[in-house]
Structure formats: structure tokens, C-alpha cells
Amino acid sequence: MATWLPKGLFTELGVRPEPRLPDRVRALIARQESESERLISWAQLAVLLTFATLFLVAPRPADAGMPMYEPVPIALTAYGLFTLGRLVLSYRGSMPGWLLVLSILSDMTLLIGLIWSFHIQYGQDPAFSLKVPTFIYVFVFIALRALRFDHRFVLSAGLSAAVGWLLLVVLTVRASAPEAITRSFTAYLNSNSILIGAEFDKIFTILLVTAILTFAVWRGRQLLVTAVKEEAASREIRRFLSKGVAEAIASSDQLVEAGEAAERDAAIVMLDIRGFTRFSTKVAPTRVVEMLTSFHARIVPIVQGNDGVIDKFLGDGVMATFGAVKASSTAAADALTALSEIMVEARAWSQDMRQSADGADLTVNGAAAAGRVVFATLGSAERLEYTVIGEAVNLAAKLEKHNKVEATAAITTASMFDLACEQGYVPLRPPERRPARTVAGVPEPVDLVALAD
Numbered sequence: 001m002a003t004w005l006p007k008g009l010f011t012e013l014g015v016r017p018e019p020r021l022p023d024r025v026r027a028l029i030a031r032q033e034s035e036s037e038r039l040i041s042w043a044q045l046a047v048l049l050t051f052a053t054l055f056l057v058a059p060r061p062a063d064a065g066m067p068m069y070e071p072v073p074i075a076l077t078a079y080g081l082f083t084l085g086r087l088v089l090s091y092r093g094s095m096p097g098w099l100l101v102l103s104i105l106s107d108m109t110l111l112i113g114l115i116w117s118f119h120i121q122y123g124q125d126p127a128f129s130l131k132v133p134t135f136i137y138v139f140v141f142i143a144l145r146a147l148r149f150d151h152r153f154v155l156s157a158g159l160s161a162a163v164g165w166l167l168l169v170v171l172t173v174r175a176s177a178p179e180a181i182t183r184s185f186t187a188y189l190n191s192n193s194i195l196i197g198a199e200f201d202k203i204f205t206i207l208l209v210t211a212i213l214t215f216a217v218w219r220g221r222q223l224l225v226t227a228v229k230e231e232a233a234s235r236e237i238r239r240f241l242s243k244g245v246a247e248a249i250a251s252s253d254q255l256v257e258a259g260e261a262a263e264r265d266a267a268i269v270m271l272d273i274r275g276f277t278r279f280s281t282k283v284a285p286t287r288v289v290e291m292l293t294s295f296h297a298r299i300v301p302i303v304q305g306n307d308g309v310i311d312k313f314l315g316d317g318v319m320a321t322f323g324a325v326k327a328s329s330t331a332a333a334d335a336l337t338a339l340s341e342i343m344v345e346a347r348a349w350s351q352d353m354r355q356s357a358d359g360a361d362l363t364v365n366g367a368a369a370a371g372r373v374v375f376a377t378l379g380s381a382e383r384l385e386y387t388v389i390g391e392a393v394n395l396a397a398k399l400e401k402h403n404k405v406e407a408t409a410a411i412t413t414a415s416m417f418d419l420a421c422e423q424g425y426v427p428l429r430p431p432e433r434r435p436a437r438t439v440a441g442v443p444e445p446v447d448l449v450a451l452a453d
Helices: 023-057 072-092 097-121 126-131 133-147 151-175 185-190 196-238 243-250 276-280 285-305 331-354 391-406 414-422
Strands: 261-274 308-314 317-322 363-379 384-389 410-413 432-437 446-452
Touching: 023 072, 023 133, 072 097, 097 126, 097 133, 097 151, 126 151, 133 151, 133 196, 151 196, 261 285, 261 331, 261 391, 276 285, 285 308, 285 317, 285 331, 308 331, 308 384, 317 331, 317 391, 331 363, 331 410, 331 414, 331 446, 363 391, 363 414, 363 446, 391 410, 391 432, 391 446, 410 414, 414 446
Parallel strands: 363 410
Antiparallel strands: 261 317, 261 363, 308 317, 363 384, 410 446, 432 446
16 A cells, blocks of 8 residues: 555655665656656646636626625635745755645645535535536646656545545535435436435546556656666766767667678777876876876867767777768868877877876877778677777777887878878878888888877
8 A cells, every 4th residue: 555655645755765776866757756846836827827717708607696706716816826836846946745745635625615615606505516517627636646757646636536525525415405315317417416326426437537547657657767767877878888889879770789890981090198107107096097087088079079989998098980980981081180189189188297296207199090990799699899890990009109110199191191181181280201111010111191299
């Protein structure tokens, strides 16, 4: 019973514990529920304004025997003030449980009280109130509670409506003469008679609608919790994946499997921090992490800003790809633009490191190569990883190491430089061509271009 009825009405209603969920997921669900409460408040205000408008513009019944200010205007005014106060509180923070319970009870109390007043207003027997069409608004107030993903509120509203109508029937029977109760359906429809079975039909209908909505909202809550959990997990996992890789996974029409591959023309950029090994042996591991984090914080936005993807963080190095995850007609130009901007930023970073407390002497070398690569999914069904394979990857790694030989900070091949210029690359300085260079691990001499010294 505790899972269906509100538990601790004045302390826990409105604070639904999710003990198996991480705090950040529970916070996301709480935010969704707060938004739902505001939506309910606005919906109640809309219903109120609709009632008020209809009351003001509709022709006054000729047989209404009470003054204009009783009882509908009073009920609408009181309910309007309560609704406005509730709306303000919903924007100020989480609604306390006692106020949510009070809101549900006030909805039904005002509605039932208004229905009871009809026989007084029209000078009829008490049974007259049981037949007014205003009864159908009971379902409106129950349905409003379905806007929040908590089935307990729907159930509470439905039960309060059923109990309220039962009390109204009991009050009507006690206030009526014994002969007012009939077993004739025709007499019930054509007079101010009370047909007990008809009233129990109404109560049964209220409970049936409540049960259906309660089950629907309960199912909706399960879906909400699942969706929020998956959204939070996806958001966290995406932080461990390159943006392009995460988008490739999310947009795939089929389940990603090991062995899938796509061949593309792409460009590869390799970066390496010189002096890292010496630095890491002299400082605490936490300082090493701080240094790497500060470096990555500077270069990652540059790579992403030029449509590149960080493929790997290689300890003191970084591998970035352009046009591998997603085909691009300007991959070479994007790669060299990013590498040129990174070298400018790297010089500023190196200066900051030298001026730091430990006076780290660190510099950054980089290299770029272009060519045909394979963007592939490797691993097993339980553990997958996207990677880029191809001669361009190997060549970029070898060129990065060759910076020592050339006494440069960043180099690329002449063929990639020319291709990048055709694609729109504008070098930051006049190209320094170095033809027929012997690069370790490369069988043939390579024409190079120095991008930075």
C-alpha cells in the first residue's frame, strides 16, 4: 500500500526518494517534477480563467435566485488567490508535501462545495445538486495531476474526489425526505429524486478513471526514470568520447559492431610534449596531471574549432584526426590550420609553464600527414573502440619525431601542404620547404615543409 498511497503526507509527498539512482540523476528527475508542478499551476490558472470568463459572458439563468456575488464569484476568487499563490511558490523552489496535499484537497473541496450550492442558488431540493453538469470537472482536476510524473498524486486526487462525492451523496440523503430516494430511473431523470445506484456509478467511474490514469502515470514514471538515467549516462560517457565519435555512435541506424570500417581521405595531426619525462620525475603525480590538463584545455578547442576530432590522449601526446570520422573536402586545410594555431598557443603555454612555481621547461612538437585511412571499430561485443588506421597515421607519428632532426617545432609533407593550400589553407608564415629528407622508418626520401621552428 505504501507504494501507491502518499507516505508521510506532510513530510514525504512531493519528495520521491530514488535510492538506487545517483544523486545527479535524482536531481534531474527533481527538476523535471518542479517543471511539472509549474505546468500544473498554469493549467489550473487557465481552468480558473475559463470558468471566470464563462461565468461573466454567459447569460444569467432566469431562475437563479441568488445575488451575483454568491456563491460562484466567491469560490472563484478564493480559488484564484490560492492558485496564484501556488504558482508563485512553484517558481521559488520545490513544493512542500503539505502544500501539495492541501492543493489537491482544496481543488475537490471547492468543486464539491460549489456543486452543493446549486440547489440553494436555484431554490431546489438537495438532490438537485447531484445532477448539475459541473460534476464532470471532477475529472479535469484528476487529469491535471497526471501532468506530474508521480502516480501517487493522481491516486490522491481521485480518492479525494470519490470520497468527496460520497460525502455529498450522504449529505444529500440526510437533508432529503425519505421519499426522495427512488429506484425508478425515469423518476430519477425527471424529478429531484435520488437514485443511489446512479451515484455509485459516478463514484465507480471516478475510481476507474483514477485507476487508469494512475497506471498510465506509473508507467510514464518508469519511462522517465529510465530516460533520465540513460540521458545522464550518455552525457557522462560523451565526455570520454570525442565529439565526432559520440555523434557517429548516436546517429548510427544500426547497432555498432566490431569490424565495421569506412575508408576516407583524411589528415592526421600528432603532438608531443618535449621534456615531459624529466618533468614527471621531479614533481608530484598530481602536478603532472595539472600540467596535462592545462595543455589539453588549450588545444582541444582549437582542434574542435577546425572540425577535428581528438582520437587519443597519448600520455604526453595527442592524436587528432580531420575528415576521418566524417568525410570532409577540406581535411588537409583544417588540419594545418589547427596545427598552426596550436603551435602559437603552445608557445604561450610553454612560457606560462616556465614561469610557474616548478619552472617546467616544456615545449610542444607537432606534425601532420594526409592520405587514405580507415575509420574502424575494433574490439569485441563487450568492449568497442573507434580508431583510425592507415599510412598517414604512421607517417604523422614518424614526422613528429623527425622534428628533432630538423630542429623544427612542426612539420608536414610538401604534398599535404600543397593540398591544404588548394583547399583554402593560408599559412601563418612563408613556407620553408626542405626537399628529399630522410625520415626514420620511411623507405623513400620525403619532401617536407617546416610550419614552425
